[in-house]
Amino acid sequence: MSLDWVGSDDASIDYSALRALVVEDYPGMRNALRLTLSNFGITKVQLVSSASEAIYHVKQKSYDFILCDFNLGDGRDGQQLLEELRHSNLITIETVFIMVTAESYYEKVVATAELAPDDYMIKPFSPELLRSRLESILLQKWAFRDVYRHFLAGDLEEAIVACDLLIRGKPRHLVDALRFKGELLVALGRFEEAEGLYQQVISLRAVPWARLGLARSLHHQKKDEAAEEVLRDVMEQAPEMVAAYDLLSDVCLAKKDAPAAQQALERGVAISARTVRRQQRLGEIAQNNGDLDTARAAFSNVLEKGLHSIFVTPSDFGNLCRVQLEQGDLQGVAKTLKENKNILQGSPEGQLVVAVAQGMAHVKAGNLDAAAKSVEAAAALRASGAHGDANLMLDLAGTCMVSGRLEEADSIVAEVARNAHDSESLLAKARKLYDESGRTEAGAAVLSKATSDVRKLNNEGVVLAQRGDFKSAVEKLLTACGEAPHNPRIMMNAVWVILKFIDQAGMDEQLIASARHHLNEAERQAPGHTRIAGLRLHLKEVENRFGIQRKGTA
Amino acid sequence: MTFNHTDLYAALIHELKNDLGLLSITLDSIAPQGEATHDSAVDSARLLCQGVVDRLQQALRIYKAIDQPIRPSIDAWSPHDAVNEIRDRAASLSRGRIRVEAALAPEVPEIWFFDRDLVEMALINAIHNSLAYARSHLRIEASMLEGCLVLTVRDDSPGYPAHILAGARADSSGHTRQTGLGLQFSRLIAESHDNRGRRGELRLHNDQGAVFCLLLP
Numbered sequence: 228m229s230l231d232w233v234g235s236d237d238a239s240i241d242y243s244a245l246r247a248l249v250v251e252d253y254p255g256m257r258n259a260l261r262l263t264l265s266n267f268g269i270t271k272v273q274l275v276s277s278a279s280e281a282i283y284h285v286k287q288k289s290y291d292f293i294l295c296d297f298n299l300g301d302g303r304d305g306q307q308l309l310e311e312l313r314h315s316n317l318i319t320i321e322t323v324f325i326m327v328t329a330e331s332y333y334e335k336v337v338a339t340a341e342l343a344p345d346d347y348m349i350k351p352f353s354p355e356l357l358r359s360r361l362e363s364i365l366l367q368k369w370a371f372r373d374v375y376r377h378f379l380a381g382d383l384e385e386a387i388v389a390c391d392l393l394i395r396g397k398p399r400h401l402v403d404a405l406r407f408k409g410e411l412l413v414a415l416g417r418f419e420e421a422e423g424l425y426q427q428v429i430s431l432r433a434v435p436w437a438r439l440g441l442a443r444s445l446h447h448q449k450k451d452e453a454a455e456e457v458l459r460d461v462m463e464q465a466p467e468m469v470a471a472y473d474l475l476s477d478v479c480l481a482k483k484d485a486p487a488a489q490q491a492l493e494r495g496v497a498i499s500a501r502t503v504r505r506q507q508r509l510g511e512i513a514q515n516n517g518d519l520d521t522a523r524a525a526f527s528n529v530l531e532k533g534l535h536s537i538f539v540t541p542s543d544f545g546n547l548c549r550v551q552l553e554q555g556d557l558q559g560v561a562k563t564l565k566e567n568k569n570i571l572q573g574s575p576e577g578q579l580v581v582a583v584a585q586g587m588a589h590v591k592a593g594n595l596d597a598a599a600k601s602v603e604a605a606a607a608l609r610a611s612g613a614h615g616d617a618n619l620m621l622d623l624a625g626t627c628m629v630s631g632r633l634e635e636a637d638s639i640v641a642e643v644a645r646n647a648h649d650s651e652s653l654l655a656k657a658r659k660l661y662d663e664s665g666r667t668e669a670g671a672a673v674l675s676k677a678t679s680d681v682r683k684l685n686n687e688g689v690v691l692a693q694r695g696d697f698k699s700a701v702e703k704l705l706t707a708c709g710e711a712p713h714n715p716r717i718m719m720n721a722v723w724v725i726l727k728f729i730d731q732a733g734m735d736e737q738l739i740a741s742a743r744h745h746l747n748e749a750e751r752q753a754p755g756h757t758r759i760a761g762l763r764l765h766l767k768e769v770e771n772r773f774g775i776q777r778k779g780t781a
Numbered sequence: 782m783t784f785n786h787t788d789l790y791a792a793l794i795h796e797l798k799n800d801l802g803l804l805s806i807t808l809d810s811i812a813p814q815g816e817a818t819h820d821s822a823v824d825s826a827r828l829l830c831q832g833v834v835d836r837l838q839q840a841l842r843i844y845k846a847i848d849q850p851i852r853p854s855i856d857a858w859s860p861h862d863a864v865n866e867i868r869d870r871a872a873s874l875s876r877g878r879i880r881v882e883a884a885l886a887p888e889v890p891e892i893w894f895f896d897r898d899l900v901e902m903a904l905i906n907a908i909h910n911s912l913a914y915a916r917s918h919l920r921i922e923a924s925m926l927e928g929c930l931v932l933t934v935r936d937d938s939p940g941y942p943a944h945i946l947a948g949a950r951a952d953s954s955g956h957t958r959q960t961g962l963g964l965q966f967s968r969l970i971a972e973s974h975d976n977r978g979r980r981g982e983l984r985l986h987n988d989q990g991a992v993f994c995l996l997l998p
Contacts, residue, residue, distance in 0.1 A: 256799065259806045329798070349898065351802020351834055354809075355869035363862050399891040402857035432894040432976065434856055465852065 240365050242268035246288070249274050250281045250295040250308065251327070260294065263354040278303035278311075278535070285317045292361065293318070295344075297328040303535035310342045311537045320375050323364050327352075370400050374407060381767045383760065387411050402428065409440045414760040418447040435465045442474055447757065451481045469495045473505060476512070485516050493521070496528075503533035507543065514550055515652070523550045530567070541577040542616045544570075548584035549622065552591060560588045575613035579605060583619055586626040599630045606635065614713075617643050617653050621660060628664045636660075637673045644677035645711035648685075654678070681711050685720060697728035701738065708745060715753035718745040719762060726765050734773040742766060798837055805830045813876070824876060828912060831874055835905050839966050851973040853896030860893050860923045860930055861885055867901065867934075868921050871908045879911075880918035889923045893930045895974060895997045900932065903970040903983075906963035907934035907993040914938035915990065928979070929996040940987035971995050 247269050251257045257274050264272050273290070275281050278299055284290075293312075297305035305326050312318045326344040345364045348357060368375070370393065377385035390411065393404035405428050412421035425441035428434065438461045445454035458475045461468060472495030479488035492509040500506070510525035526547040533539040544567055551559040564571065564581055571577035586601030605623055615623070620643045627636035640657050647653045654674060661670025688703035704721040711717050725742040729735060746766060750759050808827045813820045868883035875881060904921070911919040915936035922933040945964065967983050974981035976998035984994040 253799070255803050259803055262806065262810065349838065350798060351805060353805075353831075353870055353873065355873050356866060359862065359866040359869060363859070399859060402892055432855065432857075434894065435854070436856075465854070467852075 240362060243270060245269050245292055246271045246290045247273070247292045247294065248281060248284060248290040250276075250278065250293065250299065250305065252276045252296065252298075252300040256296070263357060264294075266354050267358045278305075278308040281308055282311065282317065285312060290318075290322060292323045292325070294325050294327065294357075297326050306342075307536050309344055313342050314537055319379060321368060321379075323361065323368065325357075325360065325364070367400065367403060370397060371403070371407070374404070378411075381763055383411050383415055383764060387415075402431070406436065406440075409437075413440070413443060413447070415764065416447075416757045416761055418444045422448070433464075435461055435468050435471075439468070439471055439474065442471075442478070446474065446478050446481065449481070451478045454478050455482075467498055469499045469502070469505070472498075473508070476508065480512070485512060488512050489516055489518065489521070496525070500528060500532060503529055503536045503538045506532065507538075507546075510546060510550070514546075514553075519550055519554050523547070523554065526550055530563075541571065541574060541580045542619065544577070545580040545584060545615070545619045545622070548580070548587075549618065552584070552587050555591070557588050557592055560584055575608055575611065576615065579608045579613045579615050580619060582608060583615065583623045583626065587622055590626055590629045595630060598626055602626055602630050602632060602635075617647055617650075618656070621653070621656055624657070625660045625663075628660065628666070633666075633669075637669070640670070640673055641677040644674050645681045646713040648678040648681045648711070648714065649716055681707055681714065681717065684710065685717055688720060688724060692724045692727060695731075697724055697731055700724040701728050705741070713748075713752055715749040715756060718749040718752075719756070719758050722746045722749070722762050722766070726762070726769055729769055729773075739766075739769065794837075794841065798834070798841075801830065801834045801837065805834055809873075824878065827876075828874060828909075832909050835902070835909065836963075839902055839906075839963075851899070851969055853899050853970075853973045855894050855896055855974070857892045857894055858897045859891060860889050860932070861891070863897065863900065863904075863932065864921050864923050867904045867908065870905065871912070871919065871921065874908065875912055875919075879915050882918065882920045884920065884922045886922070886924035888925050889930065893997065894976070895930070896970075899970045899973070900995065900997065903967035903995055904932060904934060906967050910963065910993070911936035911938065911991065926996065929981070929998050932995045932997070933992060935988065935990055935992040937990040939990075941985055941991050946985055946987070967993075967995065971997070974998060 247264055249257060249260050249264070249272060251260060251274070254276070257276065261272050261274060264270075269292075273284055275284060276299075279302065281293070281295070285293075295305045295308060299305060299308070303311070305328075309324055309326070312324075318324065324344045326347040327350055328347055329350055346360050348360065371389075373389040374386050374393070377383070377389055387408055390404045390408040393400045394408070397404070405424060409421050409424045409428075412418070412424060422441060422444040425437045425444060428437035429441065438457055442454040442457040442461070445451070445457065455475065455478050458471050458478065461471045462475075465471075472491045476488040476491040476495075479485070479491055489509065489512045492505060492512065495502075495505055496509055506525045506528045510522045510529065513519075513522035513525060526543065529539060529543045530547060533543070544563065547563050548560045551557075551563065564584060571581050582601050582605040586598050586605065589595070589598035589601060602623070620639050624636040624639040624643070627633070627639065640660070643653060644657060657674060658667075658670055661667050661673075684703050684707035688700045688707060691697070691700035691703060701721070701724050704717065704724050707717045708714075708721050722742045722745050725738045729739065743766065746759070746762055749756070753759070805827070808823065808830055811823050813823070864883050864885055868881055872881040908919070908921075911934055915938045917937055919934060919936040922931075922935070924931045924933065945961065964983070964985070971981040971983040974997050979998035981998055982996040984996060986992050986994075
């Protein structure tokens with residue numbers, strides 16, 4: 228930040244150095260906001276009217292402060308802009324983001340969301356109010372500067388130490404520091420400590436975010452009964468806290484109660500329909516539960532509400548088509564593909580979705596010649612590197628089987644199985660495909676070979692590592708990564724043994740680069756997996772020890 | 782495009798709210814001309830406009846709370862910030878016509894748990910009252926009493942009329958009606974705050990003027 232801080236701790240803010248971006252679609256309000264900001268000395272102001280303009284400017288240069296209206300007319304709304312800026316690392320935790328909303332309801336909905344703004348203002352607001360809110364956030368960010376520095380460098384342990392300093396020495400920031408530390412502990416997999424921390428906050432006051440954090444720590448320790456009890460309590464006290472429904476659905480799934488998991492998400496969606504990831508999850512669970520109407524509505528909502536969201540991918544179009552096919556609604560599939568033609572044709576992954584969905588539709592309609600053509604199109608796309616999610620690949624395998632391309636089908640299934648050797652639900656789906664085409668035994672052979680190859684390599688690697696032979700373990704697991712390039716568990720094991728090997732034998736530039744790559748890929752496949760943060764930490768620690776200075780590996 | 786009733790109502794309210802906000806900023810930008818009739822007319826227009834904006838926001842909150850209690854979203858906030866925020870707003874509304882002071886008792890902790898937006902709404906009600914009736918100054922204070930954070934607005938007005946102090950419901954005449962509505966809302970806000978069974982309170986009394994106290998457990 229280009230802030231001029233005077234003195235060591237008593238910071239005073241130089242507003243004239245602050246670079247501000249105002250995102251507001253209403254020209255009258257835009258100019259009024261410029262006037263407001265200039266009233267307290269903020270003169271470096273860029274005004275824009277849409278989210279895409281905002282993204283353009285943020286890519287050109289960095290801003291210290293973004294003031295954004297939630298409702299931006301057509302296109303992305305303010306929350307989607309914030310999600311995209313944070314998710315794509317266009318802004319960091321140091322940038323102040325204040326959302327302007329028409330009503331206070333917004334705050335309750337996003338307060339405990341992963342991607343919440345620093346603060347929000349309810350329209351209309353006075354210049355004094357904006358100034359005092361901004362000032363208090365800037366002072367808070369100043370107090371947290373060491374925490375953020377370590378956090379951004381990926382040194383979560385050091386960030387915790389910095390939080391502890393605030394907790395001990397700065398009563399003003401006690402609660403904020405506890406909140407941030409709780410999130411760090413969860414990210415590091417230190418759930419028992421997180422549980423204790425949230426209990427400590429609750430003893431001060433049972434604020435909803437602390438109870439949510441407590442429930443999350445309990446859930447990660449597999450204490451799901453206790454987690455559910457806390458969550459039911461939160462819902463009674465603060466029924467609009469949608470994050471609680473998301474967590475409850477995870478808890479219900481852990482308890483193998485899929486109908487209750489669906490019900491929890493449906494309640495969340497009833498409160499806030501616009502969160503893409505909640506709708507995706509609902510669609511997935513409802514489809515597994517055989518509730519196709521709900522699944523279809525949810526997947527449709529993903530596309531409708533998420534039109535401008537970065538969390539929507541070609542897979543989402545595939546998901547909707549899959550439900551429509553299961554319902555026998557071929558016209559619906561055609562309509563989905565036609566309405567979204569431009570988006571889907573824009574990427575190889577999208578084209579693959581179209582080819583697979585059309586292939587399945589042709590099979591359903593009994594039009595095998597046309598289906599064969601779609602399969603060929605899909606094969607060509609795959610040959611040039613297009614990759615689909617596991618469900619889409621299994622759909623393709625099914626169409627291949629019906630078109631008599633058994634070898635191709637087997638190789639696709641084998642690939643899926645290698646990449647998901649420990650996913651019971653995907654393997655079951657693959658088995659069903661073989662059952663339906665009367666090749667149960669052939670299928671069992673394909674699956675057992677694919678999974679046992681990977682499992683064997685993986686297990687051998689792990690055993691070698693346990694014996695301390697990290698060199699051979701690295702070889703085994705990197706071979707396994709080659710066989711199963713999208714398998715998060717294998718990749719995490721590979722990263723682990725590489726780091727152990729370097730611990731033992733010293734730095735190897737090529738291997739550390741490979742560890743970095745596989746860790747990123749594992750995180751892409753399994754975001755938020757409990758092992759990721761620990762591996763990141765280990766990687767960082769190894770890099771530091773050998774003097775590799777990398778920025779922004781977090 | 783067709784509207785259903787709720788859409789139309791919501792769109793209308795939001796547009797009015799935005800336009801009023803703009804009107805308020807526009808009025809703020811009219812510089813005093815040192816000419817009494819002009820300046821005092823602009824001043825009353827500004828105050829009235831801001832009063833309408835604040836009341837409209839409260840109305841939207843109350844409207845939502847019609848069939849259910851107000852649910853505060855409690856978090857940790859700084860009483861120091863809250864007092865300064867209200868002082869700045871009051872000073873800007875009064876434009877030097879009335880002296881505005883703020884004071885924080887030393888025993889007030891650095892953070893307290895309350896719903897910032899609701900509490901500020903209640904205090905702004907008191908500020909509008911004081912700006913309408915105070916002779917020369919008003920004072921915003923934070924202190925501790927009975928284990929509660931007390932946020933106080935006191936002025937040098939003739940004080941609350943007896944029936945308000947007696948807790949009577951608002952009557953329908955002129956100023957008192959407005960005062961009554963705001964006070965009722967402030968009372969709802971105070972009572973919506975609850976900490977382990979201890980409920981918040983609104984206490985009113987007269988002491989060289991009107992004294993408005995919000996007790997937050």
